[in-house]
Amino acid sequence: xxLVLLSRIQFALTIAFHYIFPPLSIGLGLLMVFxxxxxxxxxxxxxxxxxxxxxxxxxxxFSIGVASGxxxxxxFGTNWAAYSRYVGDVFGxxxxxxxxxxxxxxxxxxxxxxxxxxxxxxKMHFFATCMVALGSMFSAIWIVVANSWMQTPAGFRIVGExxxxxxxxTDFWALVFNPSSLDRLSHVLSGCWQAGGWLVLSVSAFYxxxxxxxxxxxxxxxxxxxxxxxxxxxQLFTGHQSAVTISRYQPxxxxxxxxxYPESAPASMHLAGWVDEREEKVRSFGEWPNLLSFLxxxxxxKPVKGLRAFPPDERPPVxxxxxxxxxxxxxxIALIGLSLTGMFFWWRGKLFETRxxxxxxxxxxxGPQFANQLGWMAAxxxxxxxxxxxxxxxxxxxxxxxxxxxxxxxxxxxxxxYFLLFVLFIFLLDQKIRKGPEEELAAAAPRRASxxxx
Amino acid sequence: MDWLPDLNTVWFLLVGALLAxxxxxxxxxxxxxxxxxxxxDEQNRRIMLNSIGPVWDGxxxxxxxxxxxxxxxxxxxxxxxxxxxxxxxMLLLFALIFRAVAIEFRxxxxxKWWRSFWDVSFSLASILASLLIGIAFGNIAGGIAIGPDGxxxxxxxxxxxxxxxxxxxxxxxxxxxxxxxxVVMKTEGPLHDRVRGWIKHTMIFFIICYGVTxxxxxxxxxxxxxxVKRNPLLFVIPVLNLLAIAxxxxxxxxxxxxxxxxxxxxxxxxxxxxxxxxxxxxxxxxFPAPERSLTIYNSASSPKTLAIMLVIAVIGMPLxxxxxxxxxxxxxxxxxxxxxxx
Numbered sequence: 001x002x003l004v005l006l007s008r009i010q011f012a013l014t015i016a017f018h019y020i021f022p023p024l025s026i027g028l029g030l031l032m033v034f035x036x037x038x039x040x041x042x043x044x045x046x047x048x049x050x051x052x053x054x055x056x057x058x059x060x061x062f063s064i065g066v067a068s069g070x071x072x073x074x075x076f077g078t079n080w081a082a083y084s085r086y087v088g089d090v091f092g093x094x095x096x097x098x099x100x101x102x103x104x105x106x107x108x109x110x111x112x113x114x115x116x117x118x119x120x121x122x123k124m125h126f127f128a129t130c131m132v133a134l135g136s137m138f139s140a141i142w143i144v145v146a147n148s149w150m151q152t153p154a155g156f157r158i159v160g161e162x163x164x165x166x167x168x169x170t171d172f173w174a175l176v177f178n179p180s181s182l183d184r185l186s187h188v189l190s191g192c193w194q195a196g197g198w199l200v201l202s203v204s205a206f207y208x209x210x211x212x213x214x215x216x217x218x219x220x221x222x223x224x225x226x227x228x229x230x231x232x233x234x235q236l237f238t239g240h241q242s243a244v245t246i247s248r249y250q251p252x253x254x255x256x257x258x259x260x261y262p263e264s265a266p267a268s269m270h271l272a273g274w275v276d277e278r279e280e281k282v283r284s285f286g287e288w289p290n291l292l293s294f295l296x297x298x299x300x301x302k303p304v305k306g307l308r309a310f311p312p313d314e315r316p317p318v319x320x321x322x323x324x325x326x327x328x329x330x331x332x333i334a335l336i337g338l339s340l341t342g343m344f345f346w347w348r349g350k351l352f353e354t355r356x357x358x359x360x361x362x363x364x365x366x367g368p369q370f371a372n373q374l375g376w377m378a379a380x381x382x383x384x385x386x387x388x389x390x391x392x393x394x395x396x397x398x399x400x401x402x403x404x405x406x407x408x409x410x411x412x413x414x415x416x417x418y419f420l421l422f423v424l425f426i427f428l429l430d431q432k433i434r435k436g437p438e439e440e441l442a443a444a445a446p447r448r449a450s451x452x453x454x
Numbered sequence: 455m456d457w458l459p460d461l462n463t464v465w466f467l468l469v470g471a472l473l474a475x476x477x478x479x480x481x482x483x484x485x486x487x488x489x490x491x492x493x494x495d496e497q498n499r500r501i502m503l504n505s506i507g508p509v510w511d512g513x514x515x516x517x518x519x520x521x522x523x524x525x526x527x528x529x530x531x532x533x534x535x536x537x538x539x540x541x542x543x544m545l546l547l548f549a550l551i552f553r554a555v556a557i558e559f560r561x562x563x564x565x566k567w568w569r570s571f572w573d574v575s576f577s578l579a580s581i582l583a584s585l586l587i588g589i590a591f592g593n594i595a596g597g598i599a600i601g602p603d604g605x606x607x608x609x610x611x612x613x614x615x616x617x618x619x620x621x622x623x624x625x626x627x628x629x630x631x632x633x634x635x636x637v638v639m640k641t642e643g644p645l646h647d648r649v650r651g652w653i654k655h656t657m658i659f660f661i662i663c664y665g666v667t668x669x670x671x672x673x674x675x676x677x678x679x680x681x682v683k684r685n686p687l688l689f690v691i692p693v694l695n696l697l698a699i700a701x702x703x704x705x706x707x708x709x710x711x712x713x714x715x716x717x718x719x720x721x722x723x724x725x726x727x728x729x730x731x732x733x734x735x736x737x738x739x740x741f742p743a744p745e746r747s748l749t750i751y752n753s754a755s756s757p758k759t760l761a762i763m764l765v766i767a768v769i770g771m772p773l774x775x776x777x778x779x780x781x782x783x784x785x786x787x788x789x790x791x792x793x794x795x796x
Contacts (some may be wrong), residue, residue, distance in 0.1 A: 066514070074521055084536075085604075088526065103518055310660075402537050
């Protein structure tokens with residue numbers, strides 16, 4: 001296999017594994033703010049119990065997120081050195097800002113969150129929870145800004161020629177608010193909120209089915225269901241916004257989403273399909289004519305630029321993008337349906353007794369995980385063959401001083417370590433869920449025990 | 455305003471400050487890891503681990519941020535060093551991941567084999583990470599083969615020469631001494647008294663390594679003392695460094711553990727300063743073609759980016775300092791094992 005392909009496989013492997021965890025942290029972080037806030041306001045012990053339990057789960061997801069995240073910070077240099085030289089001036093700034101503004105905030109206050117229950121008062125603890133949630137969101141902001149710049153570069157110029165060419169910042173705010181930043185950030189964040197929210201729903205529904213920790217489970221479901229319903233609808237809206245932006249700035253990607261080949265013609269949407277890349281057409285299993293034209297232009301008859309408008313070596317791998325995009329959409333729709341069904345049953349006062357629905361809630365935790373991964377696949381594979389859209393091709397970005405054998409060796413290393421980590425994560429998560437919330441906390445709200453008294 | 459350093463120099467100082475922060479903070483927790491297996495019973499091992507429990511994670515952020523700052527300010531160095539030292543960095547990442555996992559997972563099961571396995575993982579990963587950090591510093595100071603295109607042109611084996619290995623051992627010794635002092639500061643009773651005894655041994659180990667490295671540097675890597683030779687005022691730095699080291703046993707003797715720890719921090723800062731003064735304005739020495747060395751000028755981002763980044767740093771660093779101080783303040787005092795401990 002070529003060095004470029006191996007390097008891409010390694011990046012895909014490490015980022016896909018890493019991305020299991022930050023969405024859980026971002027989603028749970030915000031929910032913990034609501035739970036602890038509810039506790040401070042009402043002083044009902046069940047909210048304290050909730051905050052304690054979900055903080056423990058948060059600690060687990062966060063620690064694996066950090067461990068796998070260190071790799072990401074250095075991988076641009078190790079495997080994509082030419083890319084790093086080319087864009088360090090622009091892309092590096094966003095990454096450094098993430099370190100300074102997000103990571104310190106998160107990791108510092110996380111210590112208070114996990115170990116500080118008896119060291120600081122409830123208000124300070126709540127403050128720490130807010131800071132951790134904020135830090136995790138800052139981190140998403142800067143990393144999505146950096147990635148969006150690779151999708152829709154802005155605020156820079158190219159200086160130098162040939163091997164010495166590189167991008168330099170001309171306008172920092174144009175870089176930060178590049179054309180796709182806000183749409184993509186809001187879409188990513190709603191995906192994260194769903195990941196955290198569905199985890200809470202899944203575990204709580206499991207307790208109700210088991211007839212355990214029922215008060216805790218019901219209170220958790222009430223908060224999380226409202227949260228995921230809002231997030232899933234917001235997801236739909238932000239997804240639409242993103243598609244409109246893509247139609248303007250990355251037309252080849254949009255065309256690949258729906259396998260739209262004609263150079264310029266009204267574009268359909270497919271319920272599902274199989275792309276025949278040789279014949280340049282889609283074998284559709286349900287076509288809605290001209291719907292894509294309507295969604296991006298508000299007009300069924302407006303043409304959409306198709307893949308044939310691009311030379312073959314500037315088209316993304318259509319099949320991958322098409323399938324990932326469609327699978328993401330279907331999961332997203334299913335999650336909206338499920339959360340609205342949940343709201344309906346809640347309104348009818350039957351949510352906690354409807355066992356088939358609770359069973360669906362239990363497995364739905366996988367939905368946002370898959371949709372998040374598939375969405376990123378559609379976004380990143382859809383950007384190919386560019387590493388920075390329209391400016392630098394992926395094969396130009398790879399490290400030249402690293403051998404294929406070395407990358408193959410590190411892929412094996414990461415595969416082994418990550419497999420082990422994943423098994424341990426599932427095992428420990430399962431154990432924490434089985435152990436459940438601390439029941440004694442429900443009995444009495446704790447008195448503030450300061451460190452010096454003890 | 456000629457007396458103001460240029461932006462490239464400011465960023466040299468800032469990256470240096472981040473690395474010094476990392477060495478001070480993660481230095482003690484790597485050191486605690488390296489010493490971990492010297493305690494045998496469960497209770498003491500838990501105390502050792504929990505002395506760094508709330509802070510190790512934040513300490514590692516200094517490395518991540520130093521990496522980000524290097525990427526933004528000196529992308530050519532970031533690219534050359536990380537791709538050039540590929541296998542070494544993969545090993546370092548492996549060690550850091552494994553170490554994080556060991557800390558998190560050790561306490562999750564009570565079985566003896568489970569805890570022993572993670573104890574050994576934690577300790578070996580800490581030792582490996584310390585050695586690799588030292589080896590990396592040994593190479594950028596001793597010089598690596600850089601081609602005309604600015605890329606590293608040697609192999610993994612060429613990074614493991616006696617001088618870099620010596621630097622690896624020196625860093626390990628430094629972190630072990632620093633870690634032992636930290637543990638003394640954070641413990642009481644029998645464990646405290648035992649670890650006090652280790653300080654002497656780790657100090658002797660460190661001083662021997664320090665002496666040998668200094669001789670090796672003067673003989674084999676003479677460019678690393680040019681700056682001090684040119685400007686005798688800078689000789690103050692190694693003198694302060696020695697005074698800081700000499701102050702450690704004095705404070706330990708008088709039972710002033712916190713001051714001993716501060717002296718150890720000062721020793722690390724002055725050591726970094728000495729390293730920085732002798733490297734400046736180079737970031738990576740090229741050998742055998744010194745004209746290809748990566749400097750703060752030929753590998754920097756544009757002045758505009760350096761200025762923007764400086765604004766970010768000026769806003770961000772005081773916040774970082776505030777969090778760091780407040781977290782250490784909240785978790786001050788001796789370790790106590792609680793329900794939420796590791």
